Amino acid sequence: MIEISLKTESTELKNGMYDVVREVLEEVLGDLEKEKSPALLTRSQLAKEIFNVNIQTVDTHVLSRPDFPRIYVGSKPLFPRDQVMEWIRKNTLSESLPYGISHLKKAKEA
Template identity: 40%
Template sequence: MFEAKLQPESDFNNKVYDIFYDIAKKAQEDVQKEMELPYLLDRTKLAERVFNVSVQSLDAHVLKRKDFPKVHVGGRTLYPKDLVITWIRNHVDVSDDIAPERNFGVV
């Protein structure tokens, strides 16, 4: 009779801890970066620090949408950070064709 026993490597617990520690550290850094942003963003900061795209891409694909949150102050258009992040979370498209048994999305 064949018998197999799977045993983790001797430092398995340390490796798992290190992985979770790195994930938690990255999440904490992301929250800190978000908190450092001003409440109202101009389109350059919005493009670079929130969407990570060029201003031209942001203009062409997002800013012209009527449902995208914006505030007009004098002659300037500014974007409220909290409403923008909520808008992004509400507009994430995930196809059920990719992996219907999995739950995807922004948390």
């Protein structure tokens, strides 16, 4: 457990310092968790750790897409964590692009 104590007169400064320290700690702890997790994910890990949904939802809405990154070891599909995160970033909905960036590029090519 990490405990931090600040002594200051200003509550605003104290709260600001706590926020900065918390953000740094969250980033460091996130990096440590990422190092613990495998570079290649199974279908189950993908559903649970990345999308936080059940396997059927991942099968229906994600793995059915031909552009979703995967490799095969024998006949078993595995999903490269870094490529999956990049795919999510590229395909995340935004207010100005209703189907994500990759769909916009495909529409321009057509």
